[in-house]
Amino acid sequence: AQSVAQPEDQVNVAEGNPLTVKCTYSVSGNPYLFWYVQYPNRGLQFLLKYITGDNLVKGSYGFEAEFNKSQTSFHLKKPSALVSDSALYFCAVRALNSGNTPLVFGKGTRLSVIA
């Protein structure tokens, strides 16, 4: 079975400071990992993905994520937070060789960037 854990319901950070939103996963085999962002009353927007290759993945809006296989983690990071980054962030996973099974999403982490 596949699962995703986002251990923090809420992350607060001051504008200009670095931010980290945590994600750990469980799959059989190699993972296919995603981060999405959701603004109020909107659908989810793609930020970045990891399939294979470099463990540090760069995505939209200056976000990046680091894949750590030994810790089964895929934490989202940004060197300098903006107030406009305030939103709900979702991590998602499926096993790379699981055919076309649906993505499994975490419960989301609300990021609040304070000016």
Added chain:
Amino acid sequence: DGGITQSPKYLFRKEGQNVTLSCEQNLNHDAMYWYRQDPGQGLRLIYYSQIVNDFQKGDIAEGYSVSREKKESFPLTVTSAQKNPTAFYLCASTPLTGPRDYGYTFGSGTRLTVV
């Protein structure tokens, strides 16, 4: 522009009433999904379809029904058997062959409220 259109944006249901949420995509995607979003519970899969005239139950299918008569369309009916239907409903799609760089493409959602 290609994308997924969900309608209506807001929907109100009376007790004992069936309502249908529309989801249409012009991306030529093979698979379509319905998720339910509740505060603090993330996205939970209701139904998905990978081919016309076929669909599978997700984790919380009870009280819902779907059809996939056309590749472009995947309507969701919330029946009177769904006792707590107030939620935000998201439709998503993805190709099953070729590049799947974004994982899923999401619609803007329908907010359903029981009155």
